[in-house]
Amino acid sequence: MSENTEILLEVENLQKFFGDRHVLNGISLQVKRGEVTVILGPSGCGKSTLLRCLNGLEPVQGGTIHYLGQNLTGEHVNWREIRQHIGMVFQNYELFPHMTVIENILLGPLKAQKRDSKEALQQAETLLDRVGLLARKNDYPRQLSGGQKQRIAIVRALCMNPDIILFDEVTASLDPEMVREVLDVILGLANQGMTMLIVTHEMGFARSVGDRIVFMDQGKICEIADPEQFFTEPATERAQQFLNIFEYNKL
Amino acid sequence: MSLDWTFIADSLPLYLDAMWLTVELALIAIIVSMIIGLLFSLVLFYRIKYLSGFIVGYVELSRNTPLLVQLFFLYYGLPKIGLHLSEFDCAAIGLVFLGGSYMTEAFRSGIEAVSSSQLESGLSIGLSKVQLVRYVILPQAFAISIPSLGANAIFLLKETSIVGAIALMDLMNVAKDLIGMSYKTAESLILLVLAYLVLVLPLSLVLTWLERRVRHAEFGG
Amino acid sequence: MPNSGVEVLFEGSNFERLLGGLLVTIEIAFISIMIGTILGVVMGLLRTVPTRSLRLLLRLYLEAFRIIPILVWLYVVHFSFSPLLHIDISGETTAILVFSLWGAAEIGDIVRGALESMPKHQAESGKALGLSKGQLYRYVLIPQAVRRMLPGAINLATRMVKTTSLVVLIGVIDVVKVGQQIIELGVIKAPNASFWVYGLIFILYFLVCYPLSVLSRKYERRWQS
Secondary structure (H helix, E strand, O other): OOOOOOEEEEEEEEEEEEOOEEEEEEEEEEEEOOOEEEEEOOOOOOHHHHHHHHOOOOOOOEEEEEEOOEEOOOOOOOHHHHHOOEEEEOOOOOOOOOOOHHHHHHHHHHHHOOOOHHHHHHHHHHHHHHOOOHHHOOOOHHHOOHHHHHHHHHHHHHOOOOOEEEEEOOOOOOOHHHHHHHHHHHHHHHHOOOEEEEEOOOHHHHHHHOOEEEEEEOOEEEEEEOHHHHHHOOOOHHHHHHHHHHHHHHO | OOOOHHHHHHHHHHHHHHHHHHHHHHHHHHHHHHHHHHHHHHHHHHOOOOHHHHHHHHHHHHHOOOHHHHHHHHHHHHHHHOOOOOHHHHHHHHHHHHHHHHHHHHHHHHHHHOOHHHHHHHHHOOOOHHHHHHHHHHHHHHHHHHHHHHHHHHHHHHHHHHHHHHOOOOHHHHHHHHHHHHOOHHHHHHHHHHHHHHHHHHHHHHHHHHHHHHHHOOOOO | OOOOOHHHHHOOOHHHHHHHHHHHHHHHHHHHHHHHHHHHHHHHHHOOOOOHHHHHHHHHHHHHHHHOOHHHHHHHHHHHHHHHHOOOOOHHHHHHHHHHHHHHHHHHHHHHHHHHHOOHHHHHHHHHOOOOHHHHHHHHHHHHHHHHHHHHHHHHHHHHHHHHHHHHHHOOOOHHHHHHHHHHHOOOOOOOHHHHHHHHHHHHHHHHHHHHHHHHHHHHHHOOO
């Protein structure tokens, strides 16, 4: 499904330092429309930092990021505008605690995008219904479970009608029994052709949702592979070791 | 020791007038210094060049000098460079100069307590920096700041007891004059203590109640 | 502009006299903090005892200082002692008495807060290491309690130094009073003196209080985590 389509994001030779630490060392990556890219790698390999750079939350020290041909690493980037096209969902949901569910979802569409409130509300309710949470629209985040909060956070990102959504370990803070409900929502989006960049530690999910796997270690991309191939016959020794550890964890 | 109740009844109106003066001054001080505190804390948040440095300096000066000296400088010092202010204006300006820094600190720590990931979350849905402050930061920061804002309000109300030093007919001077003229020391002092009790106690109780409510209604991620 | 007048600060022994006045202020604050700390530690310990009525009484004592301004208490003692109780006490003694009682209440609250916030498992893990009760206090509990109390205590000291400026209103010859004397004496020769004198006193107070604030903030940050 991802052949012959346009390139949404193009990252070239990206460099990022935290002080002396070289967190991203020459990352190059293309994301095509409709493609689901899953980024795997051990903790501290730089995968979350990569996502944060793509959303302008971290300055970069070298290389380029292009979104639909527009350079995002230059001097005067209008991140406000860009972020309306590149959505992001965080590990700890980060819903606004002082707003109801529906207010959380509508803040971006109404204030950042200045959309018509009737139309935005209608879309928000449709999306809420799709994740099974329409009944909770007037609740506050504190009244919801972790899984529900994360589903709302996904709806909040979706309601901006982004071209691409970045998922940063969105199930890492959840109790095991709630992981499934969130992953199902993301799988549903994949089936609808949503372009996504997903950082996760859920191997089974990565295998079923990903069009391809990007494996990172120590700030570099070690290999990019088809999921089947990656999980059965990884090309690099690093990836082999990484998968072994997960095998062990499953025991 | 028996109290002279006729004296108490006769001097009550004097105390009431003085209490009104205290309330008036305290209200001005609290409201204006809250506005100043909000504006200054936003300047600090946005790290506006020069202005931020000026505010940091002001906060340190104001917090590390006594109100009495601030008032004397305003009332006796400034006229020498051509700035004549009435006693009431001096008192109001002095209290605002003092309170502004305390309120700035209260708002600033409230803003700092809003987690950076909340800011990122707001940015990621395309909010501008002004919208971020208006819809994400301030509502949360304000809730966090309520206890310290309240404590500052009580502090300012109590600090009004010093304005008598620049010849305003406040509660302290009413008591002092009555003692000097009538020698009814016990009555005058009891009324003085009672007057402050009536002024401060309700505010203090409201604050305790608010603090408890804020703690219970904590937002939770 | 008061281009003439700044000299008044350095005329004769004026500057030394002002510093002397400041010293009176600092002395009152220092003695009060010492007495207040001793009384306050006892009070703080008493506020953690199981006796409810005692705890309530001490809480009311603290609230009396939190609700009624310190200047009112200074007036109460200053005006009532000699006519009502027939005891003559100086302004300095009045100030030290009031500030010590106030300090005791606030230090007591700081001590109580530190004791109550001490995690239980600290004592338990100390015991698990085989420490005696004395060692437990000496090496584990007291150092931690002091860390928790120090920022608040320094903060109180700053407040107390600032509040000592009020002693001029009950007749103590402090830095403000010396300033007033200098201004009155120079009223003809240096009519602008009050601008410079009060400006200087303002700066002097700042020079005493600012280092204390910095110190308190430093400890607060260092021991917050």
